[in-house]
Amino acid sequence: MTKTLIQRLERLTGQSHEEISQETLSAKRRRISQQKGKPMKFTRNYPLIGRGCVLGDNLRSTAELNREIDELLQLQG
Protein backbone atom coordinates (compact mmCIF):
# COMPACT_ATOMS: atom_id res chain seq x y z
CA MET A 1 0.00 0.00 0.00
CA THR A 2 1.48 3.33 -1.03
CA LYS A 3 2.08 6.37 1.15
CA THR A 4 -0.18 8.39 -1.17
CA LEU A 5 -3.08 6.00 -0.58
CA ILE A 6 -2.64 6.33 3.18
CA GLN A 7 -2.62 10.13 2.79
CA ARG A 8 -5.81 9.98 0.73
CA LEU A 9 -7.49 7.83 3.38
CA GLU A 10 -6.36 10.28 6.06
CA ARG A 11 -7.87 13.13 4.03
CA LEU A 12 -11.11 11.19 3.55
CA THR A 13 -11.54 10.28 7.20
CA GLY A 14 -10.10 13.47 8.68
CA GLN A 15 -7.89 11.36 10.93
CA SER A 16 -4.27 10.33 10.86
CA HIS A 17 -3.32 6.70 10.23
CA GLU A 18 -2.37 6.46 13.90
CA GLU A 19 -5.69 7.93 15.06
CA ILE A 20 -7.69 5.52 12.88
CA SER A 21 -5.79 2.59 14.27
CA GLN A 22 -6.02 3.76 17.90
CA GLU A 23 -9.73 4.56 17.98
CA THR A 24 -12.02 1.64 18.81
CA LEU A 25 -14.79 0.81 16.35
CA SER A 26 -17.54 1.67 18.82
CA ALA A 27 -15.90 5.02 19.66
CA LYS A 28 -15.61 5.72 15.94
CA ARG A 29 -19.26 4.88 15.42
CA ARG A 30 -20.33 7.14 18.31
CA ARG A 31 -18.18 10.03 17.12
CA ILE A 32 -19.33 9.92 13.50
CA SER A 33 -23.00 9.52 14.47
CA GLN A 34 -22.68 12.59 16.69
CA GLN A 35 -20.97 14.57 13.93
CA LYS A 36 -23.66 13.63 11.39
CA GLY A 37 -26.46 14.13 13.92
CA LYS A 38 -28.09 10.75 13.21
CA PRO A 39 -27.48 7.10 14.11
CA MET A 40 -25.29 5.02 11.87
CA LYS A 41 -27.17 3.19 9.13
CA PHE A 42 -26.59 -0.35 7.91
CA THR A 43 -26.84 -0.85 4.20
CA ARG A 44 -27.21 -3.87 1.98
CA ASN A 45 -25.23 -3.92 -1.26
CA TYR A 46 -25.87 -7.43 -2.50
CA PRO A 47 -25.28 -8.46 -5.31
CA LEU A 48 -22.57 -5.80 -5.87
CA ILE A 49 -20.79 -7.25 -2.85
CA GLY A 50 -21.41 -10.18 -0.53
CA ARG A 51 -21.81 -13.83 -1.31
CA GLY A 52 -25.50 -14.41 -0.80
CA CYS A 53 -27.10 -12.18 1.81
CA VAL A 54 -29.74 -13.90 3.91
CA LEU A 55 -31.09 -10.67 5.31
CA GLY A 56 -32.92 -9.63 2.15
CA ASP A 57 -34.18 -6.09 2.29
CA ASN A 58 -35.40 -6.34 5.84
CA LEU A 59 -32.62 -4.53 7.63
CA ARG A 60 -33.91 -3.09 10.86
CA SER A 61 -32.51 -0.41 13.10
CA THR A 62 -31.74 -0.90 16.79
CA ALA A 63 -34.52 1.60 17.56
CA GLU A 64 -37.06 -0.50 15.65
CA LEU A 65 -35.98 -3.66 17.42
CA ASN A 66 -36.10 -1.96 20.82
CA ARG A 67 -39.58 -0.63 20.06
CA GLU A 68 -40.80 -4.12 19.22
CA ILE A 69 -39.21 -5.65 22.31
CA ASP A 70 -40.76 -2.93 24.48
CA GLU A 71 -44.15 -3.70 22.95
CA LEU A 72 -43.69 -7.41 23.61
CA LEU A 73 -42.72 -6.67 27.18
CA GLN A 74 -45.55 -4.16 27.41
CA LEU A 75 -43.16 -1.43 28.48
CA GLN A 76 -44.92 1.09 26.26
CA GLY A 77 -48.46 2.27 25.79
Place this chain on the structure above:
Amino acid sequence: MTEEKAPKTFPELFYFYQNRVKLFYAAVQAENELPTEILFELNASLDHLSRHYIYGEDEAQVVSKAFSHMKRACLDVFKITLRETLVKVEELKKIDISLIDNGDFEPQLKQLIHKIKEGATEARQLEGDTLSAADDDEVPAFKRWIPVYEDCLTVQQDFYLHKSVDWAKKKSKWISVKALVISSVISALIGAGITWALGG
Protein backbone atom coordinates in the same frame (compact mmCIF):
# COMPACT_ATOMS: atom_id res chain seq x y z
CA MET B 1 5.15 -7.06 7.12
CA THR B 2 3.60 -6.05 3.82
CA GLU B 3 0.34 -7.24 2.29
CA GLU B 4 2.40 -9.28 -0.21
CA LYS B 5 3.45 -11.55 2.63
CA ALA B 6 0.58 -13.52 4.10
CA PRO B 7 0.45 -13.48 7.91
CA LYS B 8 1.14 -16.75 9.69
CA THR B 9 0.72 -15.68 13.29
CA PHE B 10 -1.84 -13.71 15.31
CA PRO B 11 0.42 -10.64 15.70
CA GLU B 12 1.03 -10.55 11.93
CA LEU B 13 -2.68 -10.88 11.22
CA PHE B 14 -3.59 -8.14 13.67
CA TYR B 15 -0.93 -5.90 12.14
CA PHE B 16 -2.71 -6.36 8.80
CA TYR B 17 -6.07 -5.66 10.48
CA GLN B 18 -4.90 -2.46 12.22
CA ASN B 19 -2.92 -1.06 9.29
CA ARG B 20 -5.02 -2.08 6.31
CA VAL B 21 -8.53 -3.35 7.11
CA LYS B 22 -9.25 -0.68 9.70
CA LEU B 23 -8.18 2.11 7.34
CA PHE B 24 -10.54 0.93 4.59
CA TYR B 25 -13.30 0.28 7.12
CA ALA B 26 -12.86 3.83 8.47
CA ALA B 27 -13.17 5.21 4.94
CA VAL B 28 -16.58 3.56 4.52
CA GLN B 29 -17.72 4.42 8.04
CA ALA B 30 -16.89 8.09 7.43
CA GLU B 31 -20.24 8.25 5.57
CA ASN B 32 -22.03 7.00 8.73
CA GLU B 33 -23.13 3.91 6.82
CA LEU B 34 -21.90 0.34 7.16
CA PRO B 35 -22.53 -2.34 4.55
CA THR B 36 -23.66 -5.53 6.31
CA GLU B 37 -21.66 -7.66 3.88
CA ILE B 38 -18.41 -6.22 5.29
CA LEU B 39 -19.53 -7.04 8.80
CA PHE B 40 -20.28 -10.64 7.76
CA GLU B 41 -16.71 -11.04 6.53
CA LEU B 42 -15.28 -9.63 9.76
CA ASN B 43 -17.59 -11.88 11.81
CA ALA B 44 -16.33 -14.85 9.81
CA SER B 45 -12.74 -13.82 10.66
CA LEU B 46 -13.56 -13.69 14.35
CA ASP B 47 -15.18 -17.12 14.17
CA HIS B 48 -12.04 -18.67 12.66
CA LEU B 49 -9.81 -17.06 15.28
CA SER B 50 -11.96 -18.40 18.12
CA ARG B 51 -11.57 -21.93 16.78
CA HIS B 52 -7.89 -21.93 17.71
CA TYR B 53 -8.80 -21.46 21.37
CA ILE B 54 -12.01 -23.50 21.54
CA TYR B 55 -11.29 -26.42 19.17
CA GLY B 56 -7.49 -26.34 19.15
CA GLU B 57 -7.18 -25.60 15.42
CA ASP B 58 -3.69 -24.71 14.24
CA GLU B 59 -2.74 -21.02 14.54
CA ALA B 60 -1.40 -20.74 10.97
CA GLN B 61 -4.57 -22.38 9.63
CA VAL B 62 -7.04 -20.09 11.43
CA VAL B 63 -4.90 -17.05 10.62
CA SER B 64 -4.96 -17.97 6.94
CA LYS B 65 -8.76 -18.37 6.98
CA ALA B 66 -9.30 -15.13 8.90
CA PHE B 67 -6.89 -13.31 6.57
CA SER B 68 -8.89 -14.32 3.49
CA HIS B 69 -12.12 -13.04 5.07
CA MET B 70 -10.43 -9.76 6.00
CA LYS B 71 -9.21 -9.33 2.45
CA ARG B 72 -12.73 -10.02 1.15
CA ALA B 73 -14.04 -7.31 3.50
CA CYS B 74 -11.50 -4.94 1.87
CA LEU B 75 -12.61 -6.04 -1.60
CA ASP B 76 -16.16 -5.04 -0.62
CA VAL B 77 -14.91 -1.57 0.34
CA PHE B 78 -13.08 -1.24 -2.99
CA LYS B 79 -16.18 -2.19 -4.99
CA ILE B 80 -18.45 0.19 -3.11
CA THR B 81 -15.93 2.97 -3.69
CA LEU B 82 -15.70 2.12 -7.38
CA ARG B 83 -19.49 2.36 -7.69
CA GLU B 84 -19.56 5.72 -5.86
CA THR B 85 -16.75 7.00 -8.07
CA LEU B 86 -18.53 6.07 -11.29
CA VAL B 87 -21.70 7.82 -10.03
CA LYS B 88 -19.64 10.96 -9.36
CA VAL B 89 -18.06 10.70 -12.81
CA GLU B 90 -21.54 10.59 -14.36
CA GLU B 91 -22.36 13.81 -12.46
CA LEU B 92 -19.22 15.42 -13.86
CA LYS B 93 -20.17 14.36 -17.38
CA LYS B 94 -23.37 16.39 -17.12
CA ILE B 95 -21.49 19.66 -16.75
CA ASP B 96 -19.12 21.51 -19.03
CA ILE B 97 -15.68 20.70 -17.66
CA SER B 98 -13.84 21.38 -20.91
CA LEU B 99 -12.37 24.70 -19.75
CA ILE B 100 -11.10 23.63 -16.30
CA ASP B 101 -7.30 23.76 -15.89
CA ASN B 102 -6.88 25.21 -19.38
CA GLY B 103 -8.55 22.16 -20.88
CA ASP B 104 -6.31 19.61 -19.10
CA PHE B 105 -8.92 18.50 -16.54
CA GLU B 106 -11.23 16.59 -18.89
CA PRO B 107 -8.61 14.48 -20.76
CA GLN B 108 -6.83 13.70 -17.49
CA LEU B 109 -10.13 12.58 -15.96
CA LYS B 110 -10.96 10.44 -18.97
CA GLN B 111 -7.52 8.84 -18.86
CA LEU B 112 -7.90 8.02 -15.16
CA ILE B 113 -11.39 6.59 -15.63
CA HIS B 114 -10.07 4.40 -18.42
CA LYS B 115 -7.26 3.19 -16.14
CA ILE B 116 -9.75 2.49 -13.32
CA LYS B 117 -12.07 0.50 -15.57
CA GLU B 118 -9.19 -1.52 -17.01
CA GLY B 119 -7.75 -2.24 -13.56
CA ALA B 120 -11.13 -3.15 -12.09
CA THR B 121 -11.93 -5.46 -15.01
CA GLU B 122 -8.62 -7.22 -14.58
CA ALA B 123 -9.13 -7.54 -10.82
CA ARG B 124 -12.67 -8.87 -11.27
CA GLN B 125 -11.51 -11.44 -13.80
CA LEU B 126 -8.79 -12.60 -11.41
CA GLU B 127 -11.33 -12.79 -8.61
CA GLY B 128 -13.49 -15.08 -10.66
CA ASP B 129 -10.56 -17.34 -11.52
CA THR B 130 -10.20 -19.65 -8.55
CA LEU B 131 -7.60 -21.72 -10.39
CA SER B 132 -5.07 -18.91 -10.12
CA ALA B 133 -5.19 -19.12 -6.33
CA ALA B 134 -2.74 -21.46 -4.65
CA ASP B 135 -5.60 -22.66 -2.45
CA ASP B 136 -9.18 -21.74 -1.71
CA ASP B 137 -8.19 -19.29 1.02
CA GLU B 138 -6.20 -16.99 -1.23
CA VAL B 139 -7.75 -13.81 -2.56
CA PRO B 140 -5.43 -13.00 -5.50
CA ALA B 141 -7.52 -10.03 -6.64
CA PHE B 142 -6.70 -8.09 -3.47
CA LYS B 143 -3.39 -6.71 -4.75
CA ARG B 144 -4.94 -5.77 -8.10
CA TRP B 145 -7.75 -3.83 -6.43
CA ILE B 146 -5.44 -1.60 -4.34
CA PRO B 147 -4.26 0.68 -7.23
CA VAL B 148 -7.83 0.82 -8.58
CA TYR B 149 -9.04 1.94 -5.17
CA GLU B 150 -6.32 4.59 -4.97
CA ASP B 151 -7.28 5.92 -8.41
CA CYS B 152 -10.94 6.05 -7.33
CA LEU B 153 -9.98 8.22 -4.35
CA THR B 154 -7.95 10.42 -6.71
CA VAL B 155 -11.03 10.96 -8.89
CA GLN B 156 -13.15 11.77 -5.86
CA GLN B 157 -10.65 14.10 -4.18
CA ASP B 158 -8.79 15.74 -7.06
CA PHE B 159 -11.47 15.84 -9.72
CA TYR B 160 -14.95 15.66 -8.18
CA LEU B 161 -13.94 18.05 -5.40
CA HIS B 162 -11.79 20.23 -7.69
CA LYS B 163 -12.27 23.92 -6.87
CA SER B 164 -13.34 24.78 -10.42
CA VAL B 165 -16.10 22.16 -10.63
CA ASP B 166 -18.51 24.43 -8.74
CA TRP B 167 -17.78 27.21 -11.24
CA ALA B 168 -18.43 24.79 -14.13
CA LYS B 169 -21.73 23.70 -12.52
CA LYS B 170 -22.86 27.33 -12.25
CA LYS B 171 -21.78 27.97 -15.81
CA SER B 172 -23.69 24.93 -17.10
CA LYS B 173 -26.77 26.02 -15.14
CA TRP B 174 -26.55 29.54 -16.61
CA ILE B 175 -26.26 28.13 -20.14
CA SER B 176 -29.36 25.96 -19.53
CA VAL B 177 -31.34 28.94 -18.21
CA LYS B 178 -30.21 31.04 -21.21
CA ALA B 179 -31.23 28.28 -23.64
CA LEU B 180 -34.62 27.98 -21.91
CA VAL B 181 -35.24 31.74 -22.13
CA ILE B 182 -34.21 31.88 -25.80
CA SER B 183 -36.41 28.91 -26.73
CA SER B 184 -39.37 30.47 -24.83
CA VAL B 185 -38.92 33.78 -26.65
CA ILE B 186 -38.68 32.02 -30.02
CA SER B 187 -41.83 29.97 -29.25
CA ALA B 188 -43.71 33.13 -28.24
CA LEU B 189 -42.58 34.93 -31.43
CA ILE B 190 -43.61 31.99 -33.63
CA GLY B 191 -46.96 31.82 -31.82
CA ALA B 192 -47.52 35.56 -32.36
CA GLY B 193 -46.49 35.21 -36.02
CA ILE B 194 -48.98 32.38 -36.60
CA THR B 195 -51.76 34.35 -34.89
CA TRP B 196 -50.96 37.42 -37.09
CA ALA B 197 -50.80 35.28 -40.26
CA LEU B 198 -54.21 33.79 -39.49
CA GLY B 199 -55.50 37.34 -39.23
CA GLY B 200 -56.13 37.28 -35.49
